[in-house]
Amino acid sequence: MATVEAILEAAARILAEAGWAALNTNLIAKRAGVSIGSVYEYFPDKRAIVDEILNRHLARGEALFRESANDLNSGPQPVDIVRVLVSGFVTLHRDDPHLHQVLSSEVALTLEQKMRVAALRANTIKRVALALADDSDNPHITATLLVDTADALSHRWLVDAAGTPASEKIMTNELQKMLYAYLTCEP
Amino acid sequence: MATVEAILEAAARILAEAGWAALNTNLIAKRAGVSIGSVYEYFPDKRAIVDEILNRHLARGEALFRESANDLNSGPQPVDIVRVLVSGFVTLHRDDPHLHQVLSSEVALTLEQKMRVAALRANTIKRVALALADDSDNPHITATLLVDTADALSHRWLVDAAGTPASEKIMTNELQKMLYAYLTCEP
Amino acid sequence: MATVEAILEAAARILAEAGWAALNTNLIAKRAGVSIGSVYEYFPDKRAIVDEILNRHLARGEALFRESANDLNSGPQPVDIVRVLVSGFVTLHRDDPHLHQVLSSEVALTLEQKMRVAALRANTIKRVALALADDSDNPHITATLLVDTADALSHRWLVDAAGTPASEKIMTNELQKMLYAYLTCEP
Amino acid sequence: MATVEAILEAAARILAEAGWAALNTNLIAKRAGVSIGSVYEYFPDKRAIVDEILNRHLARGEALFRESANDLNSGPQPVDIVRVLVSGFVTLHRDDPHLHQVLSSEVALTLEQKMRVAALRANTIKRVALALADDSDNPHITATLLVDTADALSHRWLVDAAGTPASEKIMTNELQKMLYAYLTCEP
DNA sequence: GATGAATGAGCTTTCATTCAT
DNA sequence: CATGAATGAAAGCTCATTCAT
Numbered sequence: 001m002a003t004v005e006a007i008l009e010a011a012a013r014i015l016a017e018a019g020w021a022a023l024n025t026n027l028i029a030k031r032a033g034v035s036i037g038s039v040y041e042y043f044p045d046k047r048a049i050v051d052e053i054l055n056r057h058l059a060r061g062e063a064l065f066r067e068s069a070n071d072l073n074s075g076p077q078p079v080d081i082v083r084v085l086v087s088g089f090v091t092l093h094r095d096d097p098h099l100h101q102v103l104s105s106e107v108a109l110t111l112e113q114k115m116r117v118a119a120l121r122a123n124t125i126k127r128v129a130l131a132l133a134d135d136s137d138n139p140h141i142t143a144t145l146l147v148d149t150a151d152a153l154s155h156r157w158l159v160d161a162a163g164t165p166a167s168e169k170i171m172t173n174e175l176q177k178m179l180y181a182y183l184t185c186e187p
Numbered sequence: 188m189a190t191v192e193a194i195l196e197a198a199a200r201i202l203a204e205a206g207w208a209a210l211n212t213n214l215i216a217k218r219a220g221v222s223i224g225s226v227y228e229y230f231p232d233k234r235a236i237v238d239e240i241l242n243r244h245l246a247r248g249e250a251l252f253r254e255s256a257n258d259l260n261s262g263p264q265p266v267d268i269v270r271v272l273v274s275g276f277v278t279l280h281r282d283d284p285h286l287h288q289v290l291s292s293e294v295a296l297t298l299e300q301k302m303r304v305a306a307l308r309a310n311t312i313k314r315v316a317l318a319l320a321d322d323s324d325n326p327h328i329t330a331t332l333l334v335d336t337a338d339a340l341s342h343r344w345l346v347d348a349a350g351t352p353a354s355e356k357i358m359t360n361e362l363q364k365m366l367y368a369y370l371t372c373e374p
Numbered sequence: 375m376a377t378v379e380a381i382l383e384a385a386a387r388i389l390a391e392a393g394w395a396a397l398n399t400n401l402i403a404k405r406a407g408v409s410i411g412s413v414y415e416y417f418p419d420k421r422a423i424v425d426e427i428l429n430r431h432l433a434r435g436e437a438l439f440r441e442s443a444n445d446l447n448s449g450p451q452p453v454d455i456v457r458v459l460v461s462g463f464v465t466l467h468r469d470d471p472h473l474h475q476v477l478s479s480e481v482a483l484t485l486e487q488k489m490r491v492a493a494l495r496a497n498t499i500k501r502v503a504l505a506l507a508d509d510s511d512n513p514h515i516t517a518t519l520l521v522d523t524a525d526a527l528s529h530r531w532l533v534d535a536a537g538t539p540a541s542e543k544i545m546t547n548e549l550q551k552m553l554y555a556y557l558t559c560e561p
Numbered sequence: 562m563a564t565v566e567a568i569l570e571a572a573a574r575i576l577a578e579a580g581w582a583a584l585n586t587n588l589i590a591k592r593a594g595v596s597i598g599s600v601y602e603y604f605p606d607k608r609a610i611v612d613e614i615l616n617r618h619l620a621r622g623e624a625l626f627r628e629s630a631n632d633l634n635s636g637p638q639p640v641d642i643v644r645v646l647v648s649g650f651v652t653l654h655r656d657d658p659h660l661h662q663v664l665s666s667e668v669a670l671t672l673e674q675k676m677r678v679a680a681l682r683a684n685t686i687k688r689v690a691l692a693l694a695d696d697s698d699n700p701h702i703t704a705t706l707l708v709d710t711a712d713a714l715s716h717r718w719l720v721d722a723a724g725t726p727a728s729e730k731i732m733t734n735e736l737q738k739m740l741y742a743y744l745t746c747e748p
Numbered sequence: 749g750a751t752g753a754a755t756g757a758g759c760t761t762t763c764a765t766t767c768a769t
Numbered sequence: 770c771a772t773g774a775a776t777g778a779a780a781g782c783t784c785a786t787t788c789a790t
Contacts, residue, residue, distance in 0.1 A: 003774080019295050024759060035776045040761065106295045108206050118350060125352075140352050145340070145365055148349070152339030153332070162335070163305060165312075165327050178332055178369040185372030190750095211784055222751045223786085233785060377771095393669050398763055409772045410765085420764065482580050482667045492724060499726075514726045519714070519739055522723070526713030527706070536682065536709070539701050552706055552743040559746030564753080585780060596755045601782065 004042050006032040008056075011049045016098035020106040023050075050107060057100060058116055061092055065124055072131040078183040081131050082176050085150045090172055093158040101159050121147065135183055146179055191229050193219040195243075198236045203285040207293035210237075234297075241290060241300055248279055248307055252314070259318040265370040268318050269363050272337045277359055280345040288346050308334065322370055333366055378416050380406040382430075385423045390472035394480035397424075424481060431474065432490055435466055439498055446505040452557040455505050456550050459524045464546055467532040475533050495521065509557055520553055565603050567593040569617075572610045577659035581667040584611075611668060618661060619677055622653055626685055633692040639744040642692050643737050646711045651733055654719040662720045682708065696744055707740055 010032035014023050025046050029036040043049045068088040072081060093100070109117070129136075129143035136142040153175050157164045164171050197218035201210050212233050216223040230236050255275040259268060280287070296304070316323075316330035323329040340362050343349045351358050384405035388397050399420050403410040417423050442462045446455060467474070483491070503510075503517035510516040527549050531538045538545050571593035575584050586607050590597040604610050629649040633642060654661070670678070690697075690704035697703040714736050717723045725732050 001774095021295060025761080026759075036761085037763085037776050038774075040763095041774070046760070102295075105292060108208060108289075108293045121349065141357070141361055144352050144358075145361055148340055148343055149336055149365070152343060153335055156335055156339060162308065165331050170328070171331075174328055174332055178336070178365065181368040181372040182365040185368040212786080213784070216752090223753095224751050224788085225749080227786070228749070395669060399765080400763070403773095411767085411772050412770085414765070415770070476669075479666060480669045482582060482663075495723065515731070515735055518726050518732075519735055522714055522717055523710055523739070526717060527709055530709055530713060536679065539686075539705050544702070545705075548702055548706055552710070552739065555742040555746040556739040559742040586782080587780075597782080598755050598784085599753075602753070607781070 001042075003032075003034055003038055006034060007039055007042065007049060008052055012053055012096070012099050015050075015053070015102045015107075016096065019102055025049075050103075051110070051113070053099070054103060054107070054109070054113055057095075057103065058113070058120065060095065061120055064088055064092055065120060065127075069127050072127065076131050078135055078180060081128065081135075082146070082179040082183065085128065085146055086154065086172055086176050086179070089150045089154040090158065090168075093154045097159045097161065101161070104155070104159065121151075132183075142183070145182065149179060150175065188229070190219075190221055190225055193221060194226055194229065194236060195239055199240055199283070199286050202237075202240070202289045202294075203283065206289055212236075237294060238297070238300070240286075241294070241296070244282075244287065244290065245300070245303055245307065247282065251275055251279055252307060252311055256314050259314065263318050265319075265322055265367060268315060268322075269333070269366040269370065272315065272333055273341065273359055273363050273366070276337045276341040277345065277355075280341045284346045284348070288348070291342070291346065308338075319370075329370070332369065336366060337362065375416075377406075377408055377412055380408060381413055381416065381423060382426055386427055386470070386473050389424075389427070389476045389481075390470065393476055399423075425484070425487070427473075428477060428481070428483070428487055431469075431477065432487070432494065434469065435494055438462055438466055439494060439501070443501050446501065450505050452509055452554060455502060455509075456520070456553040456557065459502065459520055460528065460546055460550050460553070463524045463528040464532065464542075467528045471533045471535065475535070478529070478533065495525075506557075516557070519556065523553060524549065562603075564593075564595055564599055567595060568600055568603065568610060569613055573614055573657070573660050576611075576614070576663045576668075577657065580663050586610075611664075612671070612674070614660075615664060615668070615670070615674055618656075618664065619674070619681065621656065622681055625649055625653055626681060626688070630688050633688065637692050639696055639741060642689060643707070643740040643744065646689065646707055647715065647733055647737050647740070650711045650715040651719065651729075654715045658720045658722065662722070665716070665720065682712075693744075703744070706743065710740060711736065 007028060011023065011028045014027060014031060023046075025039055026036055028049065029039050032039070039049070043052070065088070068084050071084045076084070125140065125143045125147050128147055129139035132139040132142055154172065156162045157168065157171055166174075194215060198210065198215045201214060201218060210233075212226055213223055215236065216226050219226070226236075230239070252275070255271050258271045263271070312327065312330045312334050315334055316326035319326040319329055319333075341359065344351045344355065344358055353361075381402060385397065385402045388401060388405060397420075399413055400410055402423065403413050406413070413423075417426070439462070442458050445458045450458070499514065499517045499521045502521055503513035506513040506516055528546065530536050531542065531545055540548075568589060572584065572589045575588060575592060584607075586600055587597055589610065590600050593600070600610070604613070626649070629645050632645045637645070686701065686704045686708050689708055690700035693700040693703055715733065718725045718729065718732055727735075
């Protein structure tokens with residue numbers, strides 16, 4: 001519904017532009033162009049608005065996971081695994097980075113949300129471990145490194161906007177090189 | 188002074204145990220065993236208390252950086268660089284992980300704090316790049332990968348307490364293997 | 375009309391089950407199975423709904439009064455007066471005691487309603503005083519005692535559900551004994 | 562403390578003058594001459610203010626009960642019992658009748674408060690039954706009638722300010738006559 | 749310095765009521 | 770007539786901060 005979307009969009013914009021401390025229900029209503037009463041018609045309390053924003057981001061990650069999982073079906077080579085993984089996280093973290101910077105650094109997750117995040121990570125690791133079966137002595141540990149690194153570094157460069165010394169293209173290429181080296185080089 | 192330490196300790200414990208939302212000045216005073224008036228005797232406002240906690244963590248990181256920098260003086264081998272880097276971040280992130288989990292995921296940094304964090308990261312990267320001079324075509328980019336990865340993964344495993352599939356020892360060893368492979372393997 | 379009755383019934387049930395604090399127009403509409411707009415089609419405001427419920431209770435009391443008045447026509451004996459009085463109030467207070475408990479202890483009456491209650495009481499007292507003419511030196515005062523006592527005690531036992539030490543039958547019989555003693559005993 | 566008393570006094574005056582619907586915390590603070598913050602320094606919420614007012618009234622009733630109980634010690638005659646009972650309730654109901662009219666007709670009691678009221682009534686009935694031992698076949702039932710009637714009628718005349726046909730003195734005297742007749746007359 | 753009662757701006761939330769459809 | 774999304778005044782409550790003692 002238009003009102004719900006306006007409220008979510010207003011809340012997301014306030015979060016992205018001014019952070020969690022600036023988020024209050026009266027301001028959300030004003031920016032959404034609706035009355036405060038309408039906010040509470042659709043959301044039981046302030047937290048529920050942020051929850052819905054978080055849920056949508058999580059749902060996007062879950063959808064992306066399902067799509068990428070298909071790309072790892074027919075006996076993928078290490079180079080494929082790395083490419084799919086990095087491009088998946090880059091796509092995820094390209095979405096509204098200002099907003100997600102605030103969500104990840106200022107908003108305390110509920111236990112349920114933490115568990116959903118953990119489940120998504122665990123599923124991703126499990127799927128990658130399966131694809132790795134022939135390339136690693138301990139696929140689960142190897143997959144954990146690959147997934148956590150691809151997630152954390154793409155987050156840092158795209159979301160935290162930590163000063164990257166080169167273009168996004170070069171950085172992600174370098175990231176792939178590192179993960180590929182890890183998978184393929186004999187120590 | 189004892190009062191200042193008591194206030195900082197109380198605030199840190201509240202943050203670690205109950206999060207940013209539960210932190211308020213009256214509670215800090217009560218837990219510190221001082222009056223609310225005394226809190227404002229030593230800190231101009233609530234934010235200054237958190238700032239001091241953050242500053243101390245940053246100062247610890249800066250000191251750790253200076254110590255580790257010495258270990259990279261006499262033409263270190265890749266294996267030394269990786270070891271020093273990983274052990275440095277592990278040491279940093281082992282300190283009061285509950286508190287720093289909250290600081291990194293719930294407390295919005297001021298611009299000045301963001302700049303100080305960025306400066307510490309930049310200095311670390313610069314120092315590693317220097318040590319890498321002979322091992323990389325583009326020492327700065329390579330160092331960025333090494334530093335960001337060592338930081339992010341040790342943070343994730345020690346601070347975020349994200350489910351690790353193996354002991355901290357095994358995980359950090361694996362991390363070193365990945366960074367070492369990145370440094371030494373021909374593609 | 376069915377809608378009006380549904381609204382009144384819903385409001386009465388909410389009052390009886392959850393009290394005045396839980397009564398709100400949106401809930402009334404939902405429980406009545408009509409839209410909030412329809413509630414305002416038939417009642418100018420929330421108070422009018424409660425007023426109608428109160429009015430019906432008062433009308434019932436007034437009707438009961440008229441019926442009982444007939445029973446006191448042909449020179450009634452004290453025993454008849456007492457019996458008619460007590461049985462009248464018991465009948466009145468047996469009606470939906472939960473609802474009337476709330477109405478009498480949580481709902482502020484308007485001035486008009488207070489006056490109507492006072493008028494009903496005054497009429498009842500006047501009628502009883504008339505019937506008492508031969509049995510009392512000051513029929514008006516005596517009637518006031520009889521009426522107020524019969525009303526208050528039956529209310530307390532049936533409506534307030536104050537712990538009664540015996541069955542309703544025994545208690546009301548005892549009440550009649552007290553009123554009869556008052557009317558007939560020489561001090 | 563002065564602040565607490567000012568808050569209770571302000572709340573009591575608002576209740577007595579304007580009723581429950583007009584009672585709000587900002588008005589209480591204003592009438593008490595303190596800030597809204599001070600109200601919440603001493604009372605956890607609005608309800609607690611009213612609770613304290615109710616508790617004080619109940620405590621007054623309990624104290625009055627203890628005093629009156631002494632007057633019923635040495636084998637009292639029916640006339641003494643009736644006098645003590647009526648004068649006790651009259652004293653209780655003379656205290657701030659406007660306030661207590663609102664408390665009894667507009668404020669929903671909590672379960673705990675209802676139980677405390679019930680306990681006071683039960684104790685009073687028990688004490689009167691004891692004093693009646695020789696004057697009644699069923700002292701408990703007789704005492705219930707006496708206590709409930711003395712309470713209800715004095716409440717009605719003094720608190721509800723229901724139009725009384727004669728002076729308070731005459732009415733209470735008449736009430737004593739009724740109770741005495743009930744105790745002493747053979748049917 | 750130390751104290752803690754007092755302050756009040758500002759936030760969340762409720763719910764009686766309206767009115768375009 | 771019926772609907773129900775939308776309204777917004779008004780209330781409860783929090784907590785960073787002050788200042789007289």
